[in-house]
Amino acid sequence: MKALVTKRFGNPPVMAVEDRAKPAFKDGFTLVRMHAATINQLSNTIRKGEIGDPKAPLVLGNEGSGVVEESTNFNPGTRVAIYGSNELGITKDGVFQEWVLVEDNRLLELPETLNWEEGAALTVNYLTAYLALTRTAKLKKDQTVLISGASGSVGHALVQVSKALGGRPIGVVSSSDKARRVKDAGAPWVVDLSSQDLAEAVLELTDGQGADVALDPVGGPMLAQLLRSVGRRCRVVSIGFTGGKSPPVDVVDLIVYEKALAGYSLHAEPEENVSRALGEIAMFAAKGLLRPAIDSSYAIDDFELGYSRLGSRKAAGSIILRL
Structure with a gap:
């Protein structure tokens, strides 16, 4: 072979x-x-x-x-x-x-x-999305979910899984062409960084509250932008570093607004969690919610x-x- x-x-x-x-x-x-x-x-x-x-x-x-x-x-x-x-x-x-x-x-x-x-x-992208959203981000129905790199394969999975779980995704992209693709994929809101400031756009979309949670497959400076864009006592989950491994974090913002920064790794998941999540992903896919x-x-x-x-x-x- x-x-x-x-x-x-x-x-x-x-x-x-x-x-x-x-x-x-x-x-x-x-x-x-x-x-x-x-x-x-x-x-x-x-x-x-x-x-x-x-x-x-x-x-x-x-x-x-x-x-x-x-x-x-x-x-x-x-x-x-x-x-x-x-x-x-x-x-x-x-x-x-x-x-x-x-x-x-x-x-x-x-x-x-x-x-x-x-x-x-x-499997890998959707398991990452499902378990990061449910176990680490602890997403609840109707919460806003800020997703960087939303036109990429992991970001695409995060958009679809967050919708399947009852969340309201806000995709973050770097161009108008990517923004169009993310909207076509089902994201109700998209922020285009080529023409918009992320924190300002998120505040406008969330009536001044900031996002409830953010998921970051990109890393680098993007993580710092996401941290500024979530609300008080809200959380950013880091799941990738294609944009860099050493983000500049505003520690004052982190402390004053009691925000949380967490990491997620699929390869650290116990087998029983993965088996259960595979079943959920298969169910969502069979219903046409994941593609x-x-x-x-x-x-x-x-x-x-x-x-x-x-x-x-x-x-x-x-x-x-x-x-």
Whole structure:
């Protein structure tokens, strides 16, 4: 079978498509014939050697979609989405290959409403959104949710999940073109930073109260802007750092208004939380409330084009590797 193997970690990394043996089935696991996987920031950070201590050679890829070939829990032919947890594509070979062996509890049956590419982007981003909103942000019905990077794949998931949970999302984007896409995706309000001041716009949208909670997949200076835009005793949850790892925070604002800053990591979640959340995501998707945005897709031999698109920061949605 074809497998995309990272042979050396660093900047630049060395990756190549190789021929490998097909994994052998074993109890407690499901053998999946892969159709699609996501090229995301996690795999990009790992391949550059910027996180953890990965050992080469390693097949990256932490989420994807495919069809069950052999399993004790799923009928052959079942369409599934895969969540690799903190192992697949991190410490063990992941989903950038034609067949993969996945633990049964890391699969969800893919609703017929979603195609392979959408299914490939259904687990990591939506699990992050659901659990960050429910466990860390403690979102309540009718609360306003400020979401940075709302045109990106994580931001898109946050918009849809917050709506499914009864929240009122305010998407934050950097251009009018992105603002249009976020509105089309279902956000009732969008702030365009190319023409608006974030704090002023949020105060106007919330009758001077500020947002109830903010979720930040971007990081860097954006986190500080979000912190200024939430109300008294409200919370900002940091879940990404594509815009930088060292945000300038106004400590006076933090103290005087008793605001809270929290971090969220999906890979720190207990398995029982993830299993429960996968069920909720499958239910929301089956009802048509969740649909990942796909920016572009690439054949396995063109993987570097996918990573170039990711690095351009122009992508509006997930970048897919076709398997």
